[in-house]
Amino acid sequence: MGSPTFSPLYRQIKALLLESLRSGAWRPGEAIPSEMDLASLYKVSQGTVRKAIDELAAENLVYRRQGKGTFVATHGERQVRFRFLRLAPDSGEPGAVERRLLEFRRARASAEVARMLELKAGDPMVMIRRLLVFGEDPVVLEEVWLPGTLFKGLTASAVSEHRGALYNLFETQFGTRMVRAEEKLKAAAADEAGAALLGVEPGHPLLAVERVSYTYSDKPVEWRRGLYKTDHYFYRSELG
């Protein structure tokens, strides 16, 4: 009792692989060494390496391609995008999304943001405010807060010129890959400013979504707060 701390070999291998992922030794989209190579590198059997990779694949940190190899997961793939943007249209297929940058500035962490991201109040931050437009329809108004030290060279033009998900930009330009996130949802009434941007009346019911995103080893590195107009879109959730 107390601390047995029995750690099977495959979990130790997994920890080594995770460390290589975290340190950026293998970049997103690249292949990692073959199971046989890793087995001889770590002096274990191929089956043990396999089990370690099984868990990484189950957590969507890598993906396998039979006959080709095992690759570091990336936010570039289509499939991944809808794991993080959970809005779907009431009918039809999801169309193109346009991202309009409203504001980009550096600021100090409030007590609230600091607590969420395990920083100190007053630490340097980057704040991005933007509107997501589906077709012609403004649907999401959101604020994104990032640690300033991690995203030192990030600029307004880099954000506004980037095509695709922000997470794609973060991983290709800053080596920070968002691995999972937790969201808290509430219903809220639109205020004056939000209503104008989303094209609704003040008081209109909106979905208020708060997100903390994590990189490897459960380190929180992003905080978002969004207002979703759900008149023609809904938020998907799966209970398993």
Next chain:
Amino acid sequence: MGSPTFSPLYRQIKALLLESLRSGAWRPGEAIPSEMDLASLYKVSQGTVRKAIDELAAENLVYRRQGKGTFVATHGERQVRFRFLRLAPDSGEPGAVERRLLEFRRARASAEVARMLELKAGDPMVMIRRLLVFGEDPVVLEEVWLPGTLFKGLTASAVSEHRGALYNLFETQFGTRMVRAEEKLKAAAADEAGAALLGVEPGHPLLAVERVSYTYSDKPVEWRRGLYKTDHYFYRSELG
């Protein structure tokens, strides 16, 4: 190209195990045969049975207990309840929930419900309307629709006298275990009736949650529509 349909041995074993679960040969909470027994029963190695059970465990259909055995998952366990009721209080631990039955009746399936549950419009249904009260606070107002043929003997008193989740009642009394569910969320304004029951003003923003629940083999067997008051509670979502 076309239909390779290569099915590994362990998936065939998994299908056999699933059939036993579906048919109710092993009841929720009970142990299934040991890996060795299953291996000799199906004439395969223990490792192959193991891999089949691995997948069932990953899908939360069974759970393992080292030294004891493998058991059919159940909605009786505490841990499971919060997989399906995703409301958490803004601060503090979740308290007791009281379920007040408002209405119980048999009705015919509307076109909408029929489509969701893969039935025909006009098929017999059971409809349950109820209020979930957290402490003293009415938080959820919901309607539950079930196929009348599957839940033939279900009565208002059975529902109102049952303690714990409905899914618990369904699996113990009717042998129907809900395995997973999909939800669609929107923000909505409270109408007169809903506002009165939830103790808010008409027009107050609420979370509108629509759920389809599935039993084994992705068969839909329940449709719900709920209004959640999110003033002091929020809906948890995990993005992985």
Next chain:
DNA sequence: GAGTGGTCTAGACCACTAG
């Protein structure tokens, strides 16, 4: 001590990809 799930190995063979 007997029985369960959990780990690890070594080797054979299959399915898929690419040069």
Next chain:
DNA sequence: TAGTGGTCTAGACCACTCC
């Protein structure tokens, strides 16, 4: 044809539970 991941086996041993 060579190299990758994927499957399957057989056997040994470890960790845990219960009697």
